[in-house]
Amino acid sequence: xxxxxxxxxxxxxxxxxxxxxxxxxxxxxxxxxxxxxxxxxxxxxxxxxxxxxxxxxxxxxxxxxxxxxxxxxxxxxxxxxxxxxxxxxxxxxxxxxxxxxxxxxxxxx
Numbered sequence: 001x002x003x004x005x006x007x008x009x010x011x012x013x014x015x016x017x018x019x020x021x022x023x024x025x026x027x028x029x030x031x032x033x034x035x036x037x038x039x040x041x042x043x044x045x046x047x048x049x050x051x052x053x054x055x056x057x058x059x060x061x062x063x064x065x066x067x068x069x070x071x072x073x074x075x076x077x078x079x080x081x082x083x084x085x086x087x088x089x090x091x092x093x094x095x096x097x098x099x100x101x102x103x104x105x106x107x108x109x
Contacts, residue, residue, distance in 0.1 A: 044062070075089065078095075079092060082095040
């Protein structure tokens with residue numbers, strides 16, 4: 001029995017699925033230099049490493065975003081901070097986003 005055919009639009013992701021993330025243990029000085037260069041060139045650190053290695057970088061624009069991992073206790077703490085239920089994750093996300101925007105506005109160069 002043959003496996004079901006994959007939709008055409010998914011076939012281009014086969015190569016990405018086979019990609020392996022590699023972590024490099026480096027000195028703080030190297031880490032800071034790569035991060036600084038990535039920031040100056042408006043790239044992710046991953047794209048900056050690819051650039052430094054002469055590897056292709058996706059030309060598709062990436063959605064600018066910040067990420068953080070939040071535990072259930074973090075949601076409890078943030079819910080209390082914003083007077084929201086810890087289960088109101090969307091409300092908490094909106095309040096955190098607002099706080100980050102305010103932070104950015106206060107730290108404009």
